[in-house]
Amino acid sequence: MFSCPHQVTNPLVDKYTSYQGANSSTIDEMMYKLPTYQVMALPNFTWGSIDGGHFLALIDQAYQEVVHWRKNMFQVPWGTSGKQFMSELARLFQAHAEATALESVAITAAMVMPHLLLQRPNMKSKPRDHASCPTRRMPSWLEGDIQGLLREARTIQLHLGNRAQSCRSNMKTDSSRKFANYMKKGDDRAAGRFLSDEADCGVLSLDECIDDGLHQLVREILKKKHPDPAPLVPDAVLDPGL
Known part of the structure; x- marks a missing residue:
């Protein structure tokens, strides 16, 4: 042994x-025995004229939709509208950090708000056209009119989808010709890279x-x-x- x-x-x-x-x-x-943890606060709050439970359901439903949208947000503008947007965003993050009654909805609302308030009106809009958008949409956000903001953003996304589909159909022939030219030259690496760049991405x-x-x-x-x-x-x- x-x-x-x-x-x-x-x-x-x-x-x-x-x-x-x-x-x-x-x-x-x-x-x-698992370590103790602090239970999340119940949605005992009122957002505008909407009770917390109803607003939480609206935000969750909006989040499930906006994550699949095409990228169409402009940068936060300078001036009063930009300061108001950033103040509202800071309020939500502070509510989560301090575990207030808004804790259960704060992070999700912070993720949804840019999609609803910073949607470009159209693909050709200029930065000077964007300054008024957050100012016009912020009262609806503070009142809890998530459905109204969603309807406006859906309309914009619908136009983006139609335009993108039209552009893809027009570019299909050019893409095929470019790929064929790469293959004729024997440049397989460039042809593969071209296909990767042309592929549609998203969630x-x-x-x-x-x-x-x-x-x-x-x-x-x-x-x-x-x-x-x-x-x-x-x-x-x-x-x-x-």
Whole structure:
């Protein structure tokens, strides 16, 4: 029988081994105790004339939509309108940091607000045309008229989609000709880089069907890629005794 004089022990493993004879309640109490955390404040607030719960639902619904929009926001303008926009954004971040009644909606509202207040009126609009947009839209935001702001932004996004589709159809022939010229020259690297630059990018909807022969939804494809859940490892749980 041999013994190792330099045997290294793990205190967590030793403690877990000593728990093998204990009942499940003892193990749950001593090994699997998670650190305490502060519960998020309930939406007990009023936004304009809308109660907190209703406004929270409106913001969540708006967020699920605006993340799929085409990029069409202008920079925060100088002057009074820009200061008012930044003050409202700072108010939301401060509400989350201080765990006020707005905590449950603050971060989501801060992500949605630029999409609704900083939408360019059209693709040819100039910076001088943008200064009045936040000033005109801010009262609707403070009143909680999220649906009204969404309707305006949807109309703008619809025009962007139609214009982009028209531009792509006009450029399709030119793109094919450029790719063919690269291949005729034997410049495969430039041809591949050109295809990568021309490819459309963006966030796919979970309910969008992918035309890969199997006609699967994005949600189904992601579920197949997600690994199976693994059992709990005691070493990964915080031990209050250490």
